[in-house]
Amino acid sequence: MTTATIRPVFPINGDVLHILDGTLTRDGLTCVVKVSAPSGSSITINNNVAGEIEEGIFSVPVVFDQYQNTLQILNETSGESMTVTAYFAxxxxxxxxxxxxxxxxxxxxxxxxAGEYTSIFDNPFLKGLKELHERYQTKVHLNLFYQSVGEDFTLSEFPDTFKKEWQENAGWLRLSFHAYKEFPDAPYKNASFDTVKKDCDLIMGEIKRFAGDALLGPVTTVHWGEVNVEGARAMRAAGYKGQLGYFNVDDDQPTVSYYLTVEQRRHMKKRFIWKDEAEDIIFVRSSMVLDRTKKEDIAVNMDAYSNAPSGLPPYVDYLIHEQYFYQDYPAYQPDYFEKVEAAVRWAKEHGYEPAFLDECIFE
Known part of the structure; x- marks a missing residue:
């Protein structure tokens, strides 16, 4: 078996680059591309000679001027070559x-x-989100169950009488598949393609019925962030080409990492975004789970990213779970919306602007 002598260091195959990765000019994004090869090798990247900046590491600036970019890496000494695909979002x-x-x-x-409310925003939860949007222009993505915990309600019972209002607010609201119901935990960890696809289609069909296509998008977070590759393929087949998780690794936290390997999760922990070329899925890492974070720690923990290997998240994805809003929930958090506002305020103060992921990672 032949051992590869060249290996991409940055970007690797499937990396999604952004403006913080290099210098943005009229020509595109200039990034320093690095590869590993035996010391003394003659390396070219897209026909440009790469210099050996340290033993076994070669680099050269490359302009990424398309959404999808190809790097042709050649070791002229050994004749070995390889191709890397990287994206510029x-x-x-x-x-x-x-x-x-x-x-x-x-x-x-x-x-x-339904007979009393004249608006979906008569509901206290949605009212709080609308007030947040009015103050900060925040965009909100809601991942839905089909059935309630008490099994006394399904999305099929939701009226379509508010459809026009949903559509009027499609600029800042998204609705998507999450799971059929809350329990059991991690319901799709070992589920078949057909099972996941059926539940995706069921929930998406109801969203279309009562809210319309404008509220749907190509991004979601599956319940517990756990599916095997068959489940992820089913979600992709349903249209979800962007999938969110925690991608925890090297700690005692739940992995919430779909089917990704330890090495891939380590890469996600540092980069926050990566595309599995084989499955045509872009994975994005959540920045903070607000219901697991004390209000006074939100800004502190976000600031702490500055000293982490990843640096500050390029895109901040705040996650919280609906049930913590309600007084009858055992783990009720009375400062629910105070937490959300503290998080949004941090983002605004640090120059982050509201945008859905599908507005940012696809072209």
Whole structure:
């Protein structure tokens, strides 16, 4: 078996570059490309000679001027060559959104009060989100269950009488598949393609019925962030080519990492974004889980990214779960919206602007 003598260091195959990775000019994004090869090798990258900046590491500046870019790497000494595909998402950096998982209760409340509510924002939860949007222009992504915990409500019961209002607010609201229901935990970890696809289609169909296509998008977070590759393929087949998780590694936290390997999770922890070329899926790492963070620690923990190997997140994805808003929930958090506002305020003060992921990572 032949051992490879060249290896990409940055970018690797599937990396998604952004404006913080290099220098932006009229020609595109100039980044220093690095590869590993035996010391003394003659290395070219896209026909440009790469200099050996340290033993076994070669680099040369390259302009990335397209969304999808190809690097042709050649070791002229050995004759070995390889191709790396990297993406330039020019709108990705310095953006943020609020993502909320496990949503079903606010929908059940609106359904129960359909004869009384004249607006979806008569619901206290959505009202709080709308007020946040009015203050900060925050964009909010809601990942939905199909069935309530008590099994006394499904999305099929939600009325379509508010469809026009949903569509009027499509500029700052997104709705997407999360899971059929909350329990059991990690329901799709070992699920088949057909099972995941069926639940995706079920929830997406209901969203189209009561809210319309404008509220859908190609990004979601699956419940517990755990699916095997078959499940991820099913989500991709349903249209979800962007998938969110925590991508924890080298700690005692739940991995919430889909099917990614330890090495891939380590890369995600540092880069926050990466595309699996084989599956045509872009993975994005959440920046903070707000219901697991004390209000007074939100700014401190976000600032702490500056000293981490990753640096500050290029795109800040705040995650929180719906159920912590409600007083009858055992882990009720009375400062729910205070936490959300503290997080959004940090993003604004640090120059992040509201944007959905599908506005930033695809072209």
């Amino acid at each position: 020019r709108r990705f950096a310095k953006k943020y959104r609020l993502s909320i998982d496990d949503n079903i209760r606010f929908l059940q409340d609106i359904s129960n009060h």
